Amino acid sequence: MRPVAAPTASRLWWGKFVQLGIIAIVLIECVFIIHLHVLNSPFQSVNTSYSNSLIPDHGGSIIGSSCSEEWLEKMDRVNYTRDFVKQPVLILFGTQEWSTCAVPCVFHTNDNGPADGTFGVRDGVPRIMRSMESSAYYPDHELDSARRKGFTVVMTTSLMSDVPVGYFSWIEYPVMDPPQPKTKTALAAAFISNCGAQNGRLRVFNLLQKEGITIDSYGACNQNIAGGRVNKLQALQKYKFSLAFENSNVEDYVTEKFFQALVAGSIPVVVGAPNIEEFAPAPNSYLYIKDENEVKSVAAKMMFLAGNATAYDEALRWKYDGPSLSFLALVDMAVVHSSCRLCIHLATRIHSKEEASVAPQRPCQCSHRSGTIHHLYVRERGRFKPESIFLEESNLTLKGLVEAVLQKFTAIQHEPIWKGDRPEMIRGDSNLRVYRIYPVGLTQREALYSWSFKSDEGFKEIVRQHPCSNFEVIFV
Numbered sequence: 323m324r325p326v327a328a329p330t331a332s333r334l335w336w337g338k339f340v341q342l343g344i345i346a347i348v349l350i351e352c353v354f355i356i357h358l359h360v361l362n363s364p365f366q367s368v369n370t371s372y373s374n375s376l377i378p379d380h381g382g383s384i385i386g387s388s389c390s391e392e393w394l395e396k397m398d399r400v401n402y403t404r405d406f407v408k409q410p411v412l413i414l415f416g417t418q419e420w421s422t423c424a425v426p427c428v429f430h431t432n433d434n435g436p437a438d439g440t441f442g443v444r445d446g447v448p449r450i451m452r453s454m455e456s457s458a459y460y461p462d463h464e465l466d467s468a469r470r471k472g473f474t475v476v477m478t479t480s481l482m483s484d485v486p487v488g489y490f491s492w493i494e495y496p497v498m499d500p501p502q503p504k505t506k507t508a509l510a511a512a513f514i515s516n517c518g519a520q521n522g523r524l525r526v527f528n529l530l531q532k533e534g535i536t537i538d539s540y541g542a543c544n545q546n547i548a549g550g551r552v553n554k555l556q557a558l559q560k561y562k563f564s565l566a567f568e569n570s571n572v573e574d575y576v577t578e579k580f581f582q583a584l585v586a587g588s589i590p591v592v593v594g595a596p597n598i599e600e601f602a603p604a605p606n607s608y609l610y611i612k613d614e615n616e617v618k619s620v621a622a623k624m625m626f627l628a629g630n631a632t633a634y635d636e637a638l639r640w641k642y643d644g645p646s647l648s649f650l651a652l653v654d655m656a657v658v659h660s661s662c663r664l665c666i667h668l669a670t671r672i673h674s675k676e677e678a679s680v681a682p683q684r685p686c687q688c689s690h691r692s693g694t695i696h697h698l699y700v701r702e703r704g705r706f707k708p709e710s711i712f713l714e715e716s717n718l719t720l721k722g723l724v725e726a727v728l729q730k731f732t733a734i735q736h737e738p739i740w741k742g743d744r745p746e747m748i749r750g751d752s753n754l755r756v757y758r759i760y761p762v763g764l765t766q767r768e769a770l771y772s773w774s775f776k777s778d779e780g781f782k783e784i785v786r787q788h789p790c791s792n793f794e795v796i797f798v
């Protein structure tokens with residue numbers, strides 16, 4: 323023990339000595355600066371004598387009388403060589419399906435100039451894969467295998483893909499439409515036309531019937547009612563339940579079958595995505611059949627709900643009270659067309675690279691008499707340009723971040739991107755509400771469900787490691 327303790331003690335003593343030395347040097351420099359100031363002030367503006375003699379402190383920040391939000395705004399500005407107004411994002415072999423996008427962007431069928439992405443193949447141009455099919459039938463569309471095949475940008479229904487393409491949208495699915503009276507005697511309606519689905523959905527169908535659930539089947543499979551020219555939505559409205567049976571059970575693969583049932587106000591009975599609860603407007607708004615073993619219990623639940631008006635109405639309560647915030651946050655993503663989100667994704671990558679190359683030249687924080695100011699950037703999801711957010715050291719907490727974001731976006735009278743798209747009754751008031759703030763570059767699966775700052779310390783660590791951090795905010 324002893325031989326170890328002695329050198330440790332002497333090392334501690336040395337540490338103290340070095341610390342004292344540093345303090346002494348800092349003091350001497352301060353005296354020197356004050357001296358300079360006194361000498362210069364009669365002749366020179368304070369500004370020139372100080373801003374030219376900025377001294378990085380031990381934390382890498384800048385000490386100087388010029389330290390202010392305005393100063394950081396100016397010093398941290400990146401003069402991007404790529405100006406998207408002059409040179410829009412260029413994507414080859416795609417279709418431009420939006421009218422406006424937060425970043426100038428052009429889709430071109432064939433252009434010989436340098437492009438930023440291509441749906442086809444072009445030497446040296448990042449390849450984009452887009453698919454709304456289930457990866458159960460198109461294994462190549464699964465994220466990892468698409469990457470292995472050389473696709474730089476992957477657009478699939480998976481919320482882990484670079485630019486998710488979901489089936490949901492406020493425009494296509496007016497989910498807040500009020501429910502209609504249930505006039506049909508059969509409990510459920512089904513529209514299933516691919517009878518060979520590998521997830522056994524027809525076996526589940528048959529087992530439900532065996533349990534006494536009456537089903538009007540309009541699709542080609544197990545058809546028992548003329549379905550040719552029926553308006554699907556109008557038909558679904560009349561049934562207490564809709565069989566929303568997907569062709570495969572793949573995470574995030576949730577199609578119109580589910581969303582149409584929600585619009586119709588007919589409780590969806592789901593075979594499909596194991597994470598269906600994340601796509602539901604309320605916890606009790608759907609029934610889920612994981613596998614054949616669950617048919618009996620779900621059938622019993624359907625019988626109970628069908629026979630108890632109070633319980634049934636509770637399952638549709640969200641139609642009147644509004645859906646959960648997590649549902650809003652998910653569906654709001656689709657307010658910006660996936661093609662435009664692709665443009666934003668590519669433009670962000672281009673600017674991030676430029677930011678990385680000038681990182682050493684940006685102070686991103688500075689210290690003045692009352693402490694250190696940190697400079698962050700925050701943009702709303704679906705937009706491109708960020709706003710500057712400044713946080714004093716004492717406010718470098720999650721609460722401080724949320725408050726600063728609300729203050730900033732309220733001050734500039736920011737309107738949430740979903741304001742014009744959500745159904746009238748869930749557009750909220752004029753107050754902004756923060757649902758999530760996360761670093762730019764996370765997938766939507768991370769942003770919405772699996773990632774968090776964890777703690778104030780976690781947030782501080784990100785700001786320390788990524789000066790001038792870029793964040794995205796989701797308002798609800």
Ligand SMILES: *[C@@H]1O[C@H](CO)[C@@H](O)[C@H](O)[C@H]1NC(C)=O
Nearest residue numbers: 396397398399400401680683
């Ligand atoms: C960016 O451009 C502005 C104005 O042209 C200039 O004052 C500033 O020094 C430039 N910043 C950098 C980091 O090059």
Ligand SMILES: *[C@@H]1O[C@H](CO)[C@@H](O)[C@H](O)[C@H]1NC(C)=O
Nearest residue numbers: 626629630631632633634636
């Ligand atoms: C009907 O459902 C309501 C709400 O879930 C419950 O309180 C009530 O006991 C049920 N009635 C019957 C007869 O089961």
Ligand SMILES: *[C@@H]1O[C@H](CO)[C@@H](O)[C@H](O)[C@H]1NC(C)=O
Nearest residue numbers: 713714716717722725726729
């Ligand atoms: C910290 O945040 C609060 C609330 O936004 C604000 O009133 C206060 O001025 C901030 N403090 C500093 C030192 O910036």
